[in-house]
Amino acid sequence: MxxxxxxxxxxxxxxxxxxxxxxxxxxxxxxxxxxxxxxxxxxxxxxxxxxxxxxxxxxxxxxxxxxxxxxxxxxxxxxxxxxxxxxxxxxxxxxxxxxxxxxxxxxxxxxxxxxxxxxxxxxxxxxxxxTDAALWLESLDDEVREAFAQGVCYRQNLHDGYGLGKSWQDTFETTDRGQAEAFLEGTGATWEWRPDGTLRISQVRPATAKHPVTGAEVWFNQSDQWHPVGLGGDTAAALAQILPPEELPQSVTFADGSSIPDEYVIQVRDRALEAAVxxxxxxxxxxxxxxxxxxxxxxxxxxxxxxxxxxxx
The missing domain is CATH 3.60.130.10 (Clavaminate synthase-like)
Structure with a gap:
C-alpha cells in the first residue's frame, strides 16, 4: 500500500x-x-x-x-x-x-x-x-487496529551509568534521583529503583490520539521502535540470548501485558515507510x-x- x-x-x-x-x-x-x-x-x-x-x-x-x-x-x-x-x-x-x-x-x-x-x-x-499519521492509521489492517485498541505498555530499564541503552541520568538530564522521581510523579507511570541502580519504568499509553485542533484520529505510539523485532532478526536474537524481555533497555506489550505479534509490528513499521514522503x-x-x-x-x-x-x- x-x-x-x-x-x-x-x-x-x-x-x-x-x-x-x-x-x-x-x-x-x-x-x-x-x-x-x-x-x-x-x-x-x-x-x-x-x-x-x-x-x-x-x-x-x-x-x-x-x-x-x-x-x-x-x-x-x-x-x-x-x-x-x-x-x-x-x-x-x-x-x-x-x-x-x-x-x-x-x-x-x-x-x-x-x-x-x-x-x-x-x-x-x-x-x-x-508520513501523514491519519493515513498511517487508515493503512493498517482492521485486525491490527482492533488489537491495539486498548493501548500499549512501555517498559524501560535505565541503567546507572554503565549498560545497554540510556542511563536514567541522561534520560532525565539530572543526577538527582529526586528530580527523576518528581518528573515521573503524575505521569501515570510506575517505577522502581533496582539494587544495581537501574530505574525500571512501566507506563500504559493509548495507541491512537485525536488532534486537539483538527480532531483527526492518528496512529500515535512507538510500539514498532520499542519491540525487539524492530531491531532486526539477528540483533533481536542476540539480545534474547543475553537478556530476558523484562531486562531489555526498552520493550513494549499490549496494555494487558500480552505480547504484540511480530507480524503486527512489522506491518505497522512498513506501512508507514511505504506512505512516507x-x-x-x-x-x-x-x-x-x-x-x-x-x-x-x-x-x-x-x-x-x-x-x-x-x-x-
Whole structure:
C-alpha cells in the first residue's frame, strides 16, 4: 500500500513568500505567527528552502517558530545537547533507516511541534521521511487496529551509568534521583529503583490520539521502535540470548501485558515507510512539523550529516 501521493509537506521559498533570499527574509515569513500557525495545521508540515539560513542566524528563527522550547527530558533516543534546548537529531548509525514515529508519543506529554535545521547535508541520502499519521492509521489492517485498541505498555530499564541503552541520568538530564522521581510523579507511570541502580519504568499509553485542533484520529505510539523485532532478526536474537524481555533497555506489550505479534509490528513499521514522503536536505533548510499530524524518520546516508532539532509545546 502506498498513499504517499495523497499528501506532501508545503514548501515555502523566498519566491513563493515574496521576500529576499536571506535569514532576514525568513524572519519576515516566520514572524507572521498567525499565518504560520494556520498553515501548519492545514498542511501538517512546512519546508523552508533557499533562505541561506546559517547556525548563527538560527536562534531568532527558532524563537518565532518555537516560542516555548522544551527540553528532551524522558526522551529515549541518543542525542547531544548543543544549545538552549537544541539537540542533534538521533545519533543512530548512518547506514540504518530510522522508522517512522511521532516524537515522544510514548510519554504522558509530548511536543506539539518539531523544528529540524540542516546545518550540513549528507553526501548522499539522509532524507527525513514524513508520513501523514491519519493515513498511517487508515493503512493498517482492521485486525491490527482492533488489537491495539486498548493501548500499549512501555517498559524501560535505565541503567546507572554503565549498560545497554540510556542511563536514567541522561534520560532525565539530572543526577538527582529526586528530580527523576518528581518528573515521573503524575505521569501515570510506575517505577522502581533496582539494587544495581537501574530505574525500571512501566507506563500504559493509548495507541491512537485525536488532534486537539483538527480532531483527526492518528496512529500515535512507538510500539514498532520499542519491540525487539524492530531491531532486526539477528540483533533481536542476540539480545534474547543475553537478556530476558523484562531486562531489555526498552520493550513494549499490549496494555494487558500480552505480547504484540511480530507480524503486527512489522506491518505497522512498513506501512508507514511505504506512505512516507522524503524531505531531501540542502544545507540551510528548515522543516517544521506538527508532531501529532505527522510522523518522521531518517533514511540512511553517507558522508557527514548534521541536522539539529528543537521542540515546543
Amino acid at each position: 502506498n498513499t504517499a501521493s495523497t499528501w506532501s509537506p508545503l514548501e515555502i521559498t523566498p519566491e513563493s513568500a515574496g521576500v529576499e533570499a536571506s535569514p532576514e527574509g525568513l524572519l519576515k515569513v516566520v514572524g507572521d505567527s498567525g499565518t504560520i500557525d494556520a498553515r501548519l495545521i492545514a498542511e501538517k508540515a512546512l519546508v523552508f528552502r533557499r533562505f541561506h539560513l546559517t547556525p548563527e542566524a538560527l536562534e531568532p528563527v527558532m524563537s518565532e517558530l518555537l516560542p516555548a522550547r522544551l527540553a528532551y527530558v524522558h526522551g529515549n533516543s541518543p542525542r547531544t545537547k548543543v544549545g538552549q534546548n537544541v539537540y542533534t537529531s538521533t545519533e543512530y548509525p548512518q547506514e540504518f533507516t530510522i522508522s517512522m514515529h511521532n516524537e515522544m508519543s510514548y510519554s504522558h506529554q509530548w511536543p506539539a511541534r518539531l523544528l529540524f535545521f540542516c546545518e550540513k547535508a549528507a553526501e548522499t541520502g539522509g532524507a527525513t521521511p514524513v 522524503d524531505v531531501d536536505w540542502h544545507t540551510g533548510d528548515l522543516l517544521l512539523i506538527d508532531n501529532m499530524l505527522v510522523a518522521h524518520g531518517r533514511r540512511p546516508y553517507t558522508g557527514t550529516r548534521r541536522v539539529l532539532v528543537a521542540m515546543s509545546d
